[in-house]
Amino acid sequence: MASSSDPHIVIVGAGFGGLEAARHLASARVRITVIDQRNHHLFQPLLYQVGTASLATSEIAWPIRYLLRRHSNVTTLLGRVIGVDTGNKTVVVEDEKPVPFDTLILATGARHAYFGHDEWEPYAPGLKTLEDATKIRRRILSAFEQAEWATNEAERARLLTFVIIGAGPTGVELAGTIAELAHDTLRGDFRNFDTRKARVILIEAGPRILSGFTEDLSDYAQRALTRLGVEIRLGHAVSRCSEEGVELGGEFLPASTIIWAAGVAASPAAEWLHAPADRAGRVMVMPDLTVPGHPDIFVIGDAAHVESTDGKLVPGVAPAAKQEGQYVARAIQARLRGEKFGENFVYKNAGNLATIGKRAAIVDFGWIQLKGRLAWWIWGIAHIFFLIGLRNRLAVAMNWLWIYVRGQRSARLITQGAAKKGAAS
Amino acid sequence: MASSSDPHIVIVGAGFGGLEAARHLASARVRITVIDQRNHHLFQPLLYQVGTASLATSEIAWPIRYLLRRHSNVTTLLGRVIGVDTGNKTVVVEDEKPVPFDTLILATGARHAYFGHDEWEPYAPGLKTLEDATKIRRRILSAFEQAEWATNEAERARLLTFVIIGAGPTGVELAGTIAELAHDTLRGDFRNFDTRKARVILIEAGPRILSGFTEDLSDYAQRALTRLGVEIRLGHAVSRCSEEGVELGGEFLPASTIIWAAGVAASPAAEWLHAPADRAGRVMVMPDLTVPGHPDIFVIGDAAHVESTDGKLVPGVAPAAKQEGQYVARAIQARLRGEKFGENFVYKNAGNLATIGKRAAIVDFGWIQLKGRLAWWIWGIAHIFFLIGLRNRLAVAMNWLWIYVRGQRSARLITQGAAKKGAAS
Numbered sequence: 053m054a055s056s057s058d059p060h061i062v063i064v065g066a067g068f069g070g071l072e073a074a075r076h077l078a079s080a081r082v083r084i085t086v087i088d089q090r091n092h093h094l095f096q097p098l099l100y101q102v103g104t105a106s107l108a109t110s111e112i113a114w115p116i117r118y119l120l121r122r123h124s125n126v127t128t129l130l131g132r133v134i135g136v137d138t139g140n141k142t143v144v145v146e147d148e149k150p151v152p153f154d155t156l157i158l159a160t161g162a163r164h165a166y167f168g169h170d171e172w173e174p175y176a177p178g179l180k181t182l183e184d185a186t187k188i189r190r191r192i193l194s195a196f197e198q199a200e201w202a203t204n205e206a207e208r209a210r211l212l213t214f215v216i217i218g219a220g221p222t223g224v225e226l227a228g229t230i231a232e233l234a235h236d237t238l239r240g241d242f243r244n245f246d247t248r249k250a251r252v253i254l255i256e257a258g259p260r261i262l263s264g265f266t267e268d269l270s271d272y273a274q275r276a277l278t279r280l281g282v283e284i285r286l287g288h289a290v291s292r293c294s295e296e297g298v299e300l301g302g303e304f305l306p307a308s309t310i311i312w313a314a315g316v317a318a319s320p321a322a323e324w325l326h327a328p329a330d331r332a333g334r335v336m337v338m339p340d341l342t343v344p345g346h347p348d349i350f351v352i353g354d355a356a357h358v359e360s361t362d363g364k365l366v367p368g369v370a371p372a373a374k375q376e377g378q379y380v381a382r383a384i385q386a387r388l389r390g391e392k393f394g395e396n397f398v399y400k401n402a403g404n405l406a407t408i409g410k411r412a413a414i415v416d417f418g419w420i421q422l423k424g425r426l427a428w429w430i431w432g433i434a435h436i437f438f439l440i441g442l443r444n445r446l447a448v449a450m451n452w453l454w455i456y457v458r459g460q461r462s463a464r465l466i467t468q469g470a471a472k473k474g475a476a477s
Numbered sequence: 478m479a480s481s482s483d484p485h486i487v488i489v490g491a492g493f494g495g496l497e498a499a500r501h502l503a504s505a506r507v508r509i510t511v512i513d514q515r516n517h518h519l520f521q522p523l524l525y526q527v528g529t530a531s532l533a534t535s536e537i538a539w540p541i542r543y544l545l546r547r548h549s550n551v552t553t554l555l556g557r558v559i560g561v562d563t564g565n566k567t568v569v570v571e572d573e574k575p576v577p578f579d580t581l582i583l584a585t586g587a588r589h590a591y592f593g594h595d596e597w598e599p600y601a602p603g604l605k606t607l608e609d610a611t612k613i614r615r616r617i618l619s620a621f622e623q624a625e626w627a628t629n630e631a632e633r634a635r636l637l638t639f640v641i642i643g644a645g646p647t648g649v650e651l652a653g654t655i656a657e658l659a660h661d662t663l664r665g666d667f668r669n670f671d672t673r674k675a676r677v678i679l680i681e682a683g684p685r686i687l688s689g690f691t692e693d694l695s696d697y698a699q700r701a702l703t704r705l706g707v708e709i710r711l712g713h714a715v716s717r718c719s720e721e722g723v724e725l726g727g728e729f730l731p732a733s734t735i736i737w738a739a740g741v742a743a744s745p746a747a748e749w750l751h752a753p754a755d756r757a758g759r760v761m762v763m764p765d766l767t768v769p770g771h772p773d774i775f776v777i778g779d780a781a782h783v784e785s786t787d788g789k790l791v792p793g794v795a796p797a798a799k800q801e802g803q804y805v806a807r808a809i810q811a812r813l814r815g816e817k818f819g820e821n822f823v824y825k826n827a828g829n830l831a832t833i834g835k836r837a838a839i840v841d842f843g844w845i846q847l848k849g850r851l852a853w854w855i856w857g858i859a860h861i862f863f864l865i866g867l868r869n870r871l872a873v874a875m876n877w878l879w880i881y882v883r884g885q886r887s888a889r890l891i892t893q894g895a896a897k898k899g900a901a902s
Contacts (some may be wrong), residue, residue: 090891091618091622091889091890091891092889092890092891108533108534108535108536109533109534109888109890109892110533110887110888110889110890111533113890115666115889115890117666117667118666118885118889121665121666124668126668127625127668127669128625128666128668129622129625129626130619130622130623130625130891131626148626149626149628182890182892183892183893186892193516194555197516197554197555198555200552200553200554200555201554201556201573201574203574240546241540241542241543241546241553242542243549243551243552243553244552443875443876443879443885443887444887446875447872447875447887450868450871450872451868454868460543460868462535462868462869462872463534463535464516464517464535464540464543465516465517465534465535465538465540465607466515466516466517466555467534467607467608467611468608468893
């Protein structure tokens with residue numbers, strides 16, 4: 053049991069990094085408080101499957117306090133952190149009393165960013181939270197529903213055009229799954245049009261899709277996406293998003309559903325701390341992940357700008373955040389034992405995966421690259437393995453089986469109001 | 478295949494009654510259009526389990542057009558019907574063109590009613606839709622989350638008091654499940670209080686709970702609920718609901734979570750038709766379920782006031798709605814064949830079931846009454862049987878197994894924003 057004289061460690065954010073830090077610190081003689089603005093930890097890598105009606109929200113989310121229930125020295129609090137008082141060493145929480153800390157770990161993540169065009173957000177929602185995912189699911193399904201009513205072919209074509217902006221893993225996975233939804237799952241459910249006429253357009257400003265992978269894998273992914281019916285537009289940035297569609301390279305594409313998968317901005321941790329940040333708002337941390345001038349404050353995960361030993365930016369992926377959480381837990385425990393902890397954080401690349409529809413994927417482990425069916429199986433097994441709990445593993449496996457064998461997706465629900473014509477809801 | 482000269486039957490509402498009518502008419506030489514304001518058919522009898530974090534939304538809801546996909550003469554439309562033009566024989570749909578009909582079946586259901594106190598709705602939400610269920614789930618879980626922050630014992634006690642108004646099957650099922658949530662599922666997840674201190678209070682204006690059952694079964698249910706820790710207040714109607722709590726019989730009960738399970742009002746079908754209605758707004762239909770003066774318009778399910786051969790009101794339950802849907806389908810097919818269909822609708826009571834927590838239930842088949850574990854097994858098996866599709870049956874059975882064996886509920890998610898202090902969201 054922890055006593056009230058034990059050092060108090062506050063962790064803000066229970067994503068991959070914060071949760072890993074809490075679990076690795078829980079065995080020490082410390083009191084830990086985890087604060088998150090959501091009551092659930094989210095398995096972000098499968099969030100696009102909630103957005104495309106393949107999985108239910110509860111299959112990729114777990115109550116944070118449930119995950120930490122066995123650690124009696126860990127208190128979980130649901131609250132929105134809005135600042136850090138570095139002088140008094142307290143965390144400022146909306147509508148609640150400040151929470152004092154001895155050591156602070158900020159693992160507050162990132163949101164999508166519109167590169168100075170926040171006015172596009174209502175027309176082109178991004179995908180970071182469960183609410184984002186149910187909103188995107190509602191828009192996609194509502195577009196098909198409205199197309200069943202349409203009396204004008206141009207309007208129907210606009211309703212059946214889905215534009216995804218940004219061809220990183222999320223954009224590619226969304227495009228592939230929407231194409232399968234249109235060509236396979238929904239086929240036969242409508243009377244007034246053929247769902248296979250739906251257009252899925254993936255827009256990327258750079259010269260190729262999945263630029264984080266080798267050219268060979270990226271070429272393969274492009275061919276696999278094209279085979280699924282996805283149109284790929286490379287080398288043009290979107291210059292306008294509206295209710296009517298998107299504009300790129302002087303061309304206007306009428307589209308009722310636009311999804312933003314192009315950029316992220318870190319949470320405002322840097323502003324709270326008045327700390328130096330990179331262009332995406334990530335805190336420029338020291339090699340030991342502390343904030344310059346604040347040795348008791350760590351920033352990890354997507355909120356931090358961390359450089360590998362080769363000088364490259366550590367990517368904003370789950371394994372990196374977990375490694376940082378573990379590293380910080382070790383560093384704090386060493387300090388508590390009065391030891392010197394000279395070791396800097398070193399990122400180990402565990403491999404890079406992306407999937408394209410239900411039979412293709414690419415995997416890059418560094419020492420080997422794989423593509424096709426084998427890669428797809430590795431992708432699927434790895435994701436089920438990293439889910440938490442037997443029940444969710446079974447539930448996700450069962451859903452995938454149904455999609456694979458019968459083409460049916462279980463979560464085709466429009467909730468929180470069907471999208472109205474012309475309403476950006 | 479249907480041809481455009483075939484008679485056009487419009488069905489408004491794809492609940493139990495509307496869906497059953499559509500399926501039984503689909504084999505005839507008719508064109509059918511099903512219009513619903515939701516894209517999904519909902520298995521209402523288990524909705525309280527979504528409200529109490531036991532089941533996921535997608536496990537009790539199916540896309541309507543998916544359920545009707547094999548019938549090429551059935552068109553499904555997502556739209557909000559706002560009126561009926563009986564002169565022109567069209568259905569008026571919000572934001573869409575009117576839909577003409579030869580025969581109309583209104584199966585528009587009911588909403589909860591506050592007996593002239595609609596101002597209570599923000600404080601005491603009812604349970605009819607998936608959104609209602611996720612709202613109630615959010616309120617229940619948020620109350621526990623806020624109690625973890627509370628510094629004042631009176632405030633914590635208010636946060637941990639859950640009031641359910643109305644002790645019909647839904648009220649009883651909610652009260653039993655919330656008690657289990659507090660005493661079992663959530664136990665051990667909080668650090669600043671014991672979740673078993675939560676109070677669950679079931680308020681009923683009548684002299685006993687579950688008044689639709691025999692006195693013996695109702696007594697048993699009352700004892701079972703009391704054993705689960707539910708406090709039952711009989712013989713007092715609530716005289717006020719507010720953010721702070723409820724008032725009954727001169728007493729004020731501070732409570733942060735109030736759920737309304739006390740009354741229903743039919744959808745406005747009677748207003749659309751200018752037809753006679755009972756006090757709850759149900760259309761007073763003829764013995765053949767048509768509207769007086771409108772032989773081509775049928776009203777079924779919770780929207781209709783139907784009397785049994787013994788003069789009693791047919792209850793607002795799924796089996797009654799299904800029987801009415803089948804009857805109307807037969808009546809319409811007989812008319813189409815030019816036959817006289819003299820038969821009136823006769824309700825066959827298939828039995829009455831209610832469950833109290835995870836080990837007790839009551840079942841009344843008329844010829845036999847059962848209570849306890851056996852009744853609970855019958856209740857569980859019957860509900861799984863009536864779910865649609867193997868996948869959902871497996872998913873629900875798996876969730877129940879987890880609840881039964883491990884006390885864990887899978888859908889403990891607060892979505893669409895955590896409830897703010899004092900906010901009726």
